[in-house]
Amino acid sequence: KQRRKRSRQMEEEDDNSVGEYSQDFKKHLNELTSEWKNILKRNKKVLLKCPNYDKCHYKCSSIGGMQYHYPRCAGACPVYKCHLCGREYESRTGLNYHNTSHHTEVGVALNLSDM
Numbered sequence: 001k002q003r004r005k006r007s008r009q010m011e012e013e014d015d016n017s018v019g020e021y022s023q024d025f026k027k028h029l030n031e032l033t034s035e036w037k038n039i040l041k042r043n044k045k046v047l048l049k050c051p052n053y054d055k056c057h058y059k060c061s062s063i064g065g066m067q068y069h070y071p072r073c074a075g076a077c078p079v080y081k082c083h084l085c086g087r088e089y090e091s092r093t094g095l096n097y098h099n100t101s102h103h104t105e106v107g108v109a110l111n112l113s114d115m
Helices: 002-017 023-042 063-074 092-102
Strands: none
Touching: 023 063
């Protein structure tokens, strides 16, 4: 029971500390996506340049590729942080894998998605 209670507490803490993109960044990304769509409509064979062009020279030919790249480049990705050691991951799956492979208590893995 104590292990379950502790896992639930960790999950609640995780839900509270895990960020999504801020509302401002979501709005900014939506505006950029509209701009990228217009660029690609006008010219099918163009490479989109990362809006963080002063620091990054990434280019790609798809909106999905840029939507994946830009938040990481801009440092706006949600962070899933291990409450035991402080390591950070981009996804809950990454954090769960870390917990099952690095933090076990009495042979029971702390997997947040099982709760």
